[in-house]
Amino acid sequence: MLSTRFPTEPALSPNCRDSLSSTSQNPGDVVYDPFMGRGTTLVEVALLGRAPFGCAINTLSQCLMDPRLDIPILDSVAECLKALTLAQETLCPEDLPTFYHPGTLREICNLRQYCIEREAKGQLDPVDQWIRMVALNRLIGYSPGFFLVYSLLSNQVVSVQSQRKITEKRQQVLPRRFVLDLILKKSKCLLGSGEAAFCDGVRAVGDRAIILTQLAHVALEISDGSVALVVTSPPFLDVVDYAMDNWLRCWFLGIDAREVTVTVPHRLDRWEAAMTEVFRELYRVLRPCGFVAFEVGEVRRGEIELETSVLRCGYGAGLAPGVVMFNDQAFTKTSNCWGIDNNVKGTNTNRNVVSNKPE
Template sequence: MFPEEYVARQLLAFTRPGDLVLDPFCGRGTTILESTLHSRRAIGTDVNLVAACVSGAKAEVPALDEVLARIDHLETHFVAGGLSVPDGEFFEYCFHSETLGELLFLRAELRWREDPIDRFVAAVALGALHGEAHRSPNYFSNRMPRTISTKPEYSVRWWKERNLAPDRRRVFPILRALSRARLSILAPSGLAKVALEDARNCAEVFSEHEGEVRLMVTSPPYLDTTDYSEDQWLRIWFLGGPERPKRKMSLDDRHTNKENYWDFLSEVWAGTERLLGSEATIAIRIGGKKLDVDEISNGLSMSLKKGLSRGFHLLDAPNTSEIKNGQLNSFRPGALGKRHEHDFVFRLH
């Protein structure tokens, strides 16, 4: 999880209001949102459906009255039935049948890829899709973790053993209440755009911003730590993905081979270079189960040399911090390996 404070420090140290910031691995959109909150412009990409939806909703924030009007319209036009229910026991045990009917309707109706209002509604729905339902009435599912989507077979077995059935949750009122909470403060204005796209294609997607980026601040997927698409499979399903989790749902969000990992990052840097200004700064937070700080330092330097045609230098010694409530612990509580992440800042010249 990318902390707001880290991004804010980079913004205040290396940019001024109006400067353009890039994050090729948007994730939850922390870089995008913090940039706009600090009067910077921001662009970014992510190949994961959930990340692109959530970060895109933070990039282009609609007005509350537009969101409420859209939810009202959806509720008015909702008709129960007519949409096929996914096979298997999972969806039967995960959602009350009436709640599932409303979710299936939203899944079919929301044009989240094209429309900012629908994207915001979809992002709010993703946050409520599953969680600790016994602790909050704002989760649609039976009891589940909030951070990851547990596998169907495990989930059904767990619910059966505890005789847990999903409560009826009314989707539209919950969406209204959560939207009001999210938009209780006026959203920042200014340029911010997120594309559902491979990070290696940044310069092509945002070609109109060639040479404008003052700061790239990002956190690539950590080596051999988690498969984001597999861990978020139910939210991906809601956005139009498959009904069951699959290994390697995305080609680029999990890496287990060090050599391939650094090659991938060098391709990302190459794919962003045309956007970077003459003295742009690159701030990277990175970690991995199989990597120590020296390996990361060498790997990053090698990948930047391979990917960039310009020179660069490290501004200061890397900062190391323990992962406490971050990717490693949240996704795999019992995981072994390195439990630290490292911050590097490079300056182009």
């Protein structure tokens, strides 16, 4: 259920009000997500014909994002997959046999090695990047379209110890999955003739994209006043460990997840200080009358109202508060994945704080 509350009188001048309606009607405008994560928002942005700008601290985000904006053609992907051989003996980490069938794991390790070597030589072209992106997505997830055995969560991977327990408790037989076949199958789904119009639409704006791997409060590559709209969802205090939840994908890229400096303040005052810095940067890159939609979830069972903090941070950076939208959700599939079935723990409401840069 969606409801709205106005924290103050809506502070829009007549010109900014016009800009609000035209922001949603101007193909070609820049939309920026400073905490882009897996890049869902930016893919939607590109599909809507807007130029996607994004930033995230983990290289993983860029590896998931770049090939979805610089999309190769299916024939080139199929040709490259056909030329790859992944069956040769190779060294694999000792921990991973709990997750994958030995034959599947050997293929994963060989594909990983291929990508790392191509990247080191500066030869990782858009087709390789596409294959790597699909592989990263197939690493985690437990239906037959994925490489993994049954795990707890569909999108974040559990620790080696937890996976060992899950595998033992369920007496799981590790399924043999064929890496190249699954990548080709998924690529056909995403790049096949049925998706041609979507792919062409994304290609048309993809060359204007700016995708950064760095901290969001210093996005210097983005020029002053160039962004029409910011849509984002920052880390919610210390609720999720974004780096370690992605350790397996980071391993595939050759990154140590523990070295990714994700912003996860434990205290609200530190979170506000970090977000105020980000809002200052958003103020700089926004054009006059540009908007920010900043989404936060419920934390600490609703005892902390992060939306109030977001309003304070935005206001402190010079933005005018507009409206707070509440999305009150009943039990969801995501709650189920997190093992939450009581509508008490977890993120049961989301709050979207909209503010704007005065003229």
